[in-house]
Amino acid sequence: MTPTRLLQPDPDGIADAARLLRAGGLVAMPTETVYGLAADARDDRAVARIFEAKGRPRFNPLIVHLPALDRVAEVARLTPLAERLARAFWPGPLTLVLPLREGGPLSPLVTAGLETVAIRLPAHPVAQAVLQAFGGPLAAPSANPSGRISPVTARHVLDGLSGRIDAVIDGGACVVGLESTILDATGDAPVLLREGGTPAEAIAALGLPLRQRTEAAITAPGQLASHYAPRGRVRLNAAAPETGEIWVGFGPCPGADLSLSDTGDLTEAAARLFHALHEADALAGPDGRIAFAPVPETGLGRAINDRLRRAAAPR
Numbered sequence: 249m250t251p252t253r254l255l256q257p258d259p260d261g262i263a264d265a266a267r268l269l270r271a272g273g274l275v276a277m278p279t280e281t282v283y284g285l286a287a288d289a290r291d292d293r294a295v296a297r298i299f300e301a302k303g304r305p306r307f308n309p310l311i312v313h314l315p316a317l318d319r320v321a322e323v324a325r326l327t328p329l330a331e332r333l334a335r336a337f338w339p340g341p342l343t344l345v346l347p348l349r350e351g352g353p354l355s356p357l358v359t360a361g362l363e364t365v366a367i368r369l370p371a372h373p374v375a376q377a378v379l380q381a382f383g384g385p386l387a388a389p390s391a392n393p394s395g396r397i398s399p400v401t402a403r404h405v406l407d408g409l410s411g412r413i414d415a416v417i418d419g420g421a422c423v424v425g426l427e428s429t430i431l432d433a434t435g436d437a438p439v440l441l442r443e444g445g446t447p448a449e450a451i452a453a454l455g456l457p458l459r460q461r462t463e464a465a466i467t468a469p470g471q472l473a474s475h476y477a478p479r480g481r482v483r484l485n486a487a488a489p490e491t492g493e494i495w496v497g498f499g500p501c502p503g504a505d506l507s508l509s510d511t512g513d514l515t516e517a518a519a520r521l522f523h524a525l526h527e528a529d530a531l532a533g534p535d536g537r538i539a540f541a542p543v544p545e546t547g548l549g550r551a552i553n554d555r556l557r558r559a560a561a562p563r
C-alpha cells in the first residue's frame with residue numbers, strides 16, 4: 249500500500265510530480281478529457297505498475313502524452329496526414345495512431361507490442377506543466393480501476409486508486425469530461441477508431457474523408473487471438489521443459505533459458521514480458537518450441553496469462 253499524496257497544481261506540486269515520475273512512480277494528473285494515470289512511457293516497470301494499479305485484465309495499448317509537436321519524432325513517424333491533423337487539433341482531445349519509430353525509447357508494454365503508437369498533446373495547463381517538467385513521454389490511461397467510470401475530479405481518482413498510486417494533482421474538474429477521439433493516421437485518410445472529445449464534424453470540416461473503421465479494424469490488433477506470437481510453437485504452464493524447448497521461467501526454475509522474474513515478482517514479469525517473448529523467439533527460431541513456466545492467475549498475472557494464451561493460440 250502506497251500512501252497517495254494529494255499535490256497542488258502549483259510549481260512545488262508540479263516539481264514533486266516530475267520527481268515521482270522520474271523515479272518510476274505513478275501520478276494521476278488532470279487533462280482536459282479525464283484524469284490520466286501517468287508513468288514514464290520508457291520505463292517497463294513503471295508502465296507495468298499502471299496495469300497493476302488499474303487491475304486491468306489485459307495489456308491493451310496506452311496513449312502516450314507529449315508536451316509538443318516537435319517531440320513526436322522521438323517516438324513515432326509523423327505522417328503528412330498526422331501533421332495536418334495535429335496542426336488543426338493539438339493541443340486538444342484528439343489522439344493519433346502513428347507508425348512506431350523503430351529503435352525508439354518506448355516500453356513495448358505501452359504499445360502492447362504493436363508497430364503503432366497512439367499519441368496526444370493534452371491542452372490542460374497542468375498536464376502541460378507536468379510534461380514540460382518531466383521532459384519525456386508519459387503513458388496515461390484514465391486514472392480509474394479497470395471497468396469503472398472515468399474520473400473527472402481528483403476525488404474520483406482517490407475514491408478508486410487511493411493507496412495504489414503515488415500521487416494525484418488536484419486540478420479541479422475536467423472540462424471536456426469525455427475521452428479523446430482516436431484516429432488512425434498511419435495512412436492517407438483518417439480512420440475513426442473511437443468517438444470522443446473532438447467531434448467527427450470538426451475533422452470532416454478539414455476536408456478530409458473520415459473513414460469509419462472496418463470489420464477488420466474492429467478487432468483491435470492487440471485483441472487478435474494469436475497476436476504477437478513468436479514464430480515457433482508455444483506451450484504454457486510448463487513445470488519443466490521438454491527436449492529441444494526454450495524454457496522461460498517464473499520464480500525458481502533451475503535450468504531455465506530465460507526468466508520473466510527469478511523471484512516470482514509479477515510486476516517485474518509484466519515489465520519483462522514483451523522483451524522475453526522477443527528473446528525466446530530469437531533463441532527458438534522459426535521452427536522452435538518455447539515453454540513458459542506457470543504464472544499465477546492473480547493481479548498482473550491475469551494480464552500476463554492473457555497475453556501468453558494469445559502467443560500460444562493455434563494459428
Ligand code: AMP
Nearest residue numbers: 309310311345362364365366388389390
Ligand atoms: P485509454 O488509455 O483507456 O484511454 O485507452 C486507450 C485507447 O487507445 C484504447 O481504446 C486503445 O485500444 C487505443 N489505442 C492505443 N494505442 C493504439 C494503437 N497503437 N492502435 C490502435 N488503438 C490504440
Ligand code: MG
Nearest residue numbers: 389390391398
Ligand atoms: Mg479508460
